[in-house]
Structure formats: C-alpha cells, structure tokens
Amino acid sequence: MSYIVAENLTKTYDGGAAAVAAVDDISFQLKAGEFIGIMGESGAGKSTLLGMLGAMNAPTAGRLMVDELDVYGLRPEQRADFRREFLGFIFQSFHLVPYLTVIENVMLPLTVAKGGNREKRAKAQAALHQVGLAEKANRLPNQISGGESERVAIARAIVNEPPVLLADEPTGNLDTRTTREIMELLLQLNGEGMTIIMVTHSPDCAGYARRIMRVSDGKLREDQFNLRRIETWQKEESTIDLPPSRIQVPAAGSLHTG
Ligand code: ADP
Numbered sequence: 001m002s003y004i005v006a007e008n009l010t011k012t013y014d015g016g017a018a019a020v021a022a023v024d025d026i027s028f029q030l031k032a033g034e035f036i037g038i039m040g041e042s043g044a045g046k047s048t049l050l051g052m053l054g055a056m057n058a059p060t061a062g063r064l065m066v067d068e069l070d071v072y073g074l075r076p077e078q079r080a081d082f083r084r085e086f087l088g089f090i091f092q093s094f095h096l097v098p099y100l101t102v103i104e105n106v107m108l109p110l111t112v113a114k115g116g117n118r119e120k121r122a123k124a125q126a127a128l129h130q131v132g133l134a135e136k137a138n139r140l141p142n143q144i145s146g147g148e149s150e151r152v153a154i155a156r157a158i159v160n161e162p163p164v165l166l167a168d169e170p171t172g173n174l175d176t177r178t179t180r181e182i183m184e185l186l187l188q189l190n191g192e193g194m195t196i197i198m199v200t201h202s203p204d205c206a207g208y209a210r211r212i213m214r215v216s217d218g219k220l221r222e223d224q225f226n227l228r229r230i231e232t233w234q235k236e237e238s239t240i241d242l243p244p245s246r247i248q249v250p251a252a253g254s255l256h257t258g
Pocket of ligand 1: 022041
C-alpha cells in the first residue's frame with residue numbers, strides 16, 4: 001500500500017489573461033521510508049509542489065492522499081493538526097528566533113502539545129542529541145555556525161517525531177563540507193525510518209536521495225530510482241560522493257503511475 005498518493009495535483013495561479021499552471025497534473029506514489037529528491041530549475045514548480053505535499057497549499061485540481069486520508073478534504077483546523085502530527089519542515093533559511101536559546105527554539109513546536117515543560121525540554125534535548133548538538137543547547141543562534149543553525153532547524157522539525165520530513169533546499173546557504181554533513185544527517189534520519197521529501201536544484205544533494213523526480217514547467221518529467229545510491233547503501237557505506245553525471249540511471253517506469 002502506498003503511503004502518500006498524489007493524484008493529478010494541479011495548481012493554477014490566476015494571472016489574469018494568462019493563468020500560470022505552477023504544477024500541472026502531477027501524479028505519483030510514495031512508500032513509507034522513501035527518500036525522494038525533487039529537482040528542477042528555478043520556477044519549475046518545486047516549491048509549489050512541496051507546499052501541496054505539506055498540506056499548506058490547496059491544489060486547484062487533484063487530490064493528496066496520505067495513509068488513505070484525503071488531506072485537502074479535511075477542515076482547515078483538522079489539516080493543521082495533521083500537519084503538526086505528521087509533517088516536519090526544514091527550509092533554506094533557518095528561521096530561528098534570535099532571542100531564544102537553541103533548545104528553546106527546538107521546543108517551539110511543542111508549545112501547543114500536551115505535557116509539562118520538563119518533558120518538552122527532555123524531548124528537545126533528545127532531538128538535539130540526534131542532530132549532534134546536545135552540547136550547544138543553551139547557546140543563542142548568533143553563537144553557533146550556519147551548519148549548526150541548520151541542525152537546530154532539523155531538530156525543531158523532528159522534535160514531534162513526524163513520520164515525514166519535507167525539506168526545501170535545506171543546504172542552499174551552506175558550504176560544501178557543511179552541506180555534506182547535513183545530507184549525511186538526513187540519510188541517518190531516513191535510515192531510522194523517516195520518510196524524506198527534499199526539493200533541491202543541486203545534483204549533489206539529490207544524489208543522496210533514493211529516488212529522484214525531475215520537474216519542469218510544472219510537469220513531472222522523470223521519476224527514477226537512484227540506483228547508484230541503492231548500490232552504495234547495499235554496501236553499507238556511510239559516505240557517498242556522487243558526481244552529478246552518475247545520478248542518471250535507467251528509468252524505473254513502474255514508479256510513475258501517472
Ligand atoms: P520553484 O520552486 O521550482 O522555483 P515555484 O513553485 O516557486 O518554482 O514556482 C512555479 C511557478 O509558479 C513560477 O512560474 C512562479 O512564478 C509561479 N508562482 C509561484 N507562486 C505563485 C503565486 N503565489 N502567484 C502566482 N504565481 C506563482
């Protein structure tokens with residue numbers, strides 16, 4: 001059974017005479033535990049698609065089913081609950097609150113959750129431990145590096161233990177070495193069972209995904225297994241260095257249910 005099913009997802013923005021289809025009739029199915037890289041040029045429709053998958057942007061046509069739940073059939077407040085429980089988000093800019101400490105930033109999504117402060121702090125500390133930042137819990141955002149800020153943002157995204165993590169250009173502002181560290185962290189989270197959907201224009205980053213989709217002009221042009229990645233996984237190597245040219249693999253036609 002598929003976990004996430006995008007059925008003819010379409011988003012048209014009313015641009016007066018010329019309406020723009022930012023996402024144009026995209027269908028696919030994801031299983032739990034997949035790691036998907038969505039690639040495409042600027043303006044291709046990646047962020048719009050991710051927003052729709054993230055229950056934040058209602059399609060003008062089509063359906064999003066998650067675990068047999070029709071996400072946009074939910075009332076707005078139910079959808080907000082769904083988003084909170086089911087999804088974690090990380091963005092290119094970290095959006096850390098500058099006057100809160102690292103651990104307080106990670107605790108933010110727990111504000112509305114049940115439980116006492118001590119319990120929430122323990123959860124946040126565990127998330128920080130998971131991203132390798134346990135020691136820096138009491139620093140302020142201006143006392144940590146860019147890569148560490150991204151880790152804090154990841155800890156904040158996973159503190160609720162969502163089954164699905166959505167990432168929009170998560171390494172867009174980071175240098176090569178830090179990018180690699182963050183991608184390794186996403187791999188680790190995926191290895192622990194988290195489903196990851198990542199938008200990127202970077203072939204190097206997409207190389208970490210197990211499955212790569214390419215979008216242009218709002219259409220899904222390719223949907224392929226990253227066979228190279230799977231081979232590497234099977235050899236249980238922890239570090240992967242995929243030059244862009246090696247990402248291309250024969251089409252896994254069965255994936256695209258179109
Ligand atoms: P990407 O993330 O691949 O750069 P986007 O999803 O941001 O692409 O945008 C896809 C297309 O939809 C672009 O042509 C963009 O200008 C248009 N678009 C995105 N958001 C809006 C909006 N809110 N209103 C009108 N057009 C939009």
